[in-house]
Amino acid sequence: MEKSRGRCAYHYGKRNREAAPPCAVEDCTNTRSAASHGLCKKHLYRQLRYGDPLIVQQVQGGDLKDRLMRSVERRGPNECWPWKGAATKRGYAYTTKPGDRGVHVLAHRLVYETFVGPIPEGLTIDHLCHRAEDCKGGFGCPHRRCCNPSHLAPEESVANTMRGNSPAAINARKTHCQNGHEFNAINTQVSRAGKRSCRPCRAARRQR
Template identity: 40%
Template sequence: MTDVHPLRLRAFIAQVDTTGGIDACWIWRGYRSADNYGVFGKGGNPAHRIAYELMVRPIPEGLNIDHLCHNVDTTCPGGTTCQHRLCVNPAHLEAVTQRDNLLRSQHTGPHRNAAKTHCPQGHEYTPDNTYSRPTAKGYARRECKTCRRERIAQRAA
């Protein structure tokens, strides 16, 4: 766990609204960043990461903290207006890879693309009809093999 002085822990808890109970979002009442995440301490540490480390365990290297409460709320508009960004309830937080974090949120492009079952021309994405190529960032990009063959044939003609 993060080694925190008891007075610092008290200062952290004093900025959390837990009036909704143990299952509700615990909203950060302290300073917020420009993108509406809670910030704690002089170092500008994200409050949800501090909460996870204080009350769950250290965050493994390379992992992000996902707000599980955001992933189940279908009414959340997402973006900087998302109130789940202010949640510091450790029961609502999970350490995951960046990829998993992006795929879980209904508001991200990777989530929307992963949910697609057919290409824009209506061909089904099946293992036999899907070409996967890595992007510059290392992510896989799906491409329809049928459309790809048609494009190659058109260029050759």
């Protein structure tokens, strides 16, 4: 109590706050916070988050194109532009829907619609920068975060899947069966589900 000079913690703190000098920002009537480099709590928060105590919001608001590009690491015109914001568990970048902060949308789809045009009905947006021979794919695929408009194109779901390294895509790219028979019109039988099978191998199994 000697330190507080007979005042409780509330009134001791209130006295110190009222006696503190004002914030260093011009026209700000708030008092400085302890160890805040001359700023009040509000302007100290803006300084730490945005690098400038006068910036109110860094991303929200303004032109949609500018807002999206602030979240993208822009590189060369032919390079991938990684999304610097949040990503889903599957590795796809996402952001808030314009006009509705409670809804999330995939960032690469929003970038395509903003910089290129509407997505045709029934098609998905494929990352042309992803090549199965160069990238193993999966949730850690870096191309899923790419938001370079020149790397995005509408594709059917089947074509999009075939570009990756899923089991279906890997099998579809095979030109020969496991025993070396070529998948041609004579050797190949296709089921109603679209699954290929080798006729010579089936004949050999029946013979055995």
